[in-house]
Amino acid sequence: MHPAYSVIFFTTASGAGYGLLVWLAMASALGGFPPDWALGLIGLGLALALVTGGLLSSTAHLGRPERAWRAFSQWRSSWLSREGVLAVATYIPAAILGISWVFYEKFDGPVIIASLLVSVLALTTVYATGMIYASLPTIRAWNQPLTVAVYLTLAMATGGILFVFVLSFFAPLPTWAIALPLVAIIGAYFTKRFYWEAIDEAPRTLRPENATGLGHIGKVHHLEPPHAQANYVMREMGFKVARNHADKLRRLSAYLMFLVPIVCLLLLLMVSTFTAPLFALVAVLAMGIGVVIERWLFFAEAEHVVMLYYGADAA
Template sequence: MHPAFSVVFFTTATGAGYGLLALLGVLGGVGAILADFWLGLISMGLALGLIAAGLLSSTGHLGRPERAWRAFSQWRSSWLSREGVASVVTFVPAGLFGIGWVLLGRTDGWVVIAGLLAAVGAVVTVCTTGMIYASLKPIAQWHSRYTLPGYLIFSAMTGSVLLNALLQGFAVGSNILLAVCLLLSLLGWGWKLATWRHNDRLEIPTTANTATGLAGGTVRSLEWPHTEENYLLKEMGFRIARKHTAKLRRITQLLAFALPVLLLAIVFALPWPVAAVLSVLAAAAQFAGMLVERWLFFAEAKHTVALYYGR
């Protein structure tokens, strides 16, 4: 599949934003994070900013962005539409939580409820995003048991590392949160390796023979269906060289997992402000690594329509 940067950025930014929002909604709502004005303002601003930026960037991949609103009407059958509805609905409790936690300094009553609802909305939205890809049967690399849990794990991982960087920046870091960040990063690393191993061993059940129903012999094209590149070849017939795949996988592991784990492990033994600087570097490296991971997620996916073009 063609890895358009708008969609790559969308899935990375919203995943991190919703992960951060879910943690803020739960921990801030119950008073586990102090209702400090500047901490709350920057934290909520970063979470909602990442979500808004990601959602806006996703429209760049549409042929007619001004008609994007029509997608909301297909929520009964489309995971893309359900994602749009869930993302908009989540802004309501998130906004109320931000007002109560940041502006009013409250961590009780309706603020707790708003925070928990915002967290639930964030998780639901990430699930709908994952299901957009997991539900596509023509793409075997996405239509697997690894896709949806992967979206949830990476959202929690990037969100927790961002939250740790924010808390460390305000000198209110927590060793418990640091340990959670490390565990989630290791879990994400393991899950990504397992996903790659699964995809590399995939045997695509559909072939030119099964697609045409001609079981005898080997079906092949005598002539190309088109004399030049068309939309399907550009969007669904994208190919990446194996050597580039291996290189980008190493970069993903280094930036998204290995480097953040190393930096966060060092943070345990260092005082503020060095711990804060390393925590910010870990968050930045992980976000960059996840951009590469998302690019590979699209580039390595193979749509069965490519069989029509002899690929």
């Protein structure tokens, strides 16, 4: 599948933004830190900026961005529409939490309900993002049980590292604020690893014989393409990355997404408060680049069944 940069940026940025929202909302609901207005402003501001930037960039790949509002209408059947509705719905409790935290320095009492709603809606939005891909039977690498889990755990991991980064400016980091994001990153590592193993092992059961229905006659081989130049279907669905490149990129993204942030978090347990933001920043940048590579691979490694009509040997 062709990796569209607007979609890669969207899922990376909004995934991290929703993850950060969950961390801030849950930590505030559980009274993890005092309701400092500046922390609320910077933390929630960063989360909502990432979410909003991601959503706006996702409209860049539309042929008709001015009609994007129509995408809120088909939530009964479409995961893309559900994602849009949930994304917008998340702003409402997030605004209540934000106003209460920043202007009144208060996030206990009834505001906890808003915090819980933020967490549930943010996670459901990421779930819907994952389901857009996981629900397509035409793409074997996406139509996997772990696809959604990867989106969810990576959102919590990227959000978690941002949470550490924001928090490191305000107070000496409490141990839980390092340990829990660490757990999230390790969880994301295992989920992604099992996902990669699953797509490598999933059998490529469909062949040109299935696509044409002519297997009863004999081996089917694409002889004559319908057109001389690549058409939309081939450009969009036929993008493929070389196997050895994919292996190298998988390793690189795993180092950046998991290894570097884990080392940084472990160092954060030891370093002084003044240098903490620096270590957190290194972790944030490494993970950001790592997830962008991971998202690119998510598309580039995915084979679409339609390519069986264009000479692919299996899908």
